[in-house]
Amino acid sequence: QSALTQPASVSGSPGQSVTISCTGTSSDVGAYNHISWYQQHPGKAPKLIIYEVSNRPSGISNRFSGSKSGNTASLTISGLQTEDEADYHCSSYTTSLTLVFGGGTKLTVL
Amino acid sequence: QVQLQQSGPGLVKPPQTLSVTCAISGDSVSSNSAAWNWLRQSPSRGLEWLGRTYYRSKWFNDYAPYLKSRITINPDTSKNQFSLHLRSVTPEDTAIYYCARDPGWALSALDIWGQETMVTVSS
Numbered sequence: 001q002s003a004l005t006q007p008a009s010v011s012g013s014p015g016q017s018v019t020i021s022c023t024g025t026s027s028d029v030g031a032y033n034h035i036s037w038y039q040q041h042p043g044k045a046p047k048l049i050i051y052e053v054s055n056r057p058s059g060i061s062n063r064f065s066g067s068k069s070g071n072t073a074s075l076t077i078s079g080l081q082t083e084d085e086a087d088y089h090c091s092s093y094t095t096s097l098t099l100v101f102g103g104g105t106k107l108t109v110l
Numbered sequence: 111q112v113q114l115q116q117s118g119p120g121l122v123k124p125p126q127t128l129s130v131t132c133a134i135s136g137d138s139v140s141s142n143s144a145a146w147n148w149l150r151q152s153p154s155r156g157l158e159w160l161g162r163t164y165y166r167s168k169w170f171n172d173y174a175p176y177l178k179s180r181i182t183i184n185p186d187t188s189k190n191q192f193s194l195h196l197r198s199v200t201p202e203d204t205a206i207y208y209c210a211r212d213p214g215w216a217l218s219a220l221d222i223w224g225q226e227t228m229v230t231v232s233s
Binding site: 032038047048052098100 | 149162174175217218219220221225226
């Protein structure tokens with residue numbers, strides 16, 4: 001299973017919105033709605049921020065939202081804050097009963 | 111609350127076996143809804159899912175296809191923990207290793223992570 005494709009980096013200014021894409025295939029992203037997004041600050045473990053394409057776990061800000069169209073999922077962060085600067089990873093369940101991750105996107109808040 | 115505590119050696123010589131253990135508190139490795147996962151992360155390969163074990167009236171394992179010949183994930187119900195064993199390691203297996211829980215309420219969403227174990231493969 002090849003990794004999902006994410007941009008290596010995105011950036012935005014405080015208060016702006018940014019969108020991170022995650023492109024897979026009909027065997028993973030396109031097959032199910034089992035898409036998750038994780039935020040990872042340096043030296044920390046990833047933290048679940050979106051599950052099932054667009055659902056937020058308890059305690060996650062509604063500034064984080066997710067969507068999916070075909071084989072591409074997206075994470076949008078609105079009202080950027082400095083603490084949003086981190087790496088973001090997408091993942092998808094696959095038709096092979098495995099889990100596949102994207103290469104990760106580094107978000108810089110300018 | 112649920113916590114995962116990892117333990118394992120920081121240095122493994124090739125072609126030995128890498129073994130890391132994840133002790134669970136606040137949940138059960140024998141849960142009929144959760145699944146217990148291993149992942150790793152390196153600068154060159156990013157975040158990779160390695161495999162999982164879960165109990166649904168009997169034990170099941172799923173593994174990343176490219177590791178199937180070298181990986182075993184074992185539950186230990188007596189200690190409420192699960193372990194990763196990766197055989198015939200090479201320097202390419204050098205990475206930060208994580209265990210993580212899929213609680214089952216959203217397939218493959220990993221809501222609790224261990225604290226990480228840095229493993230270096232070197233002679």
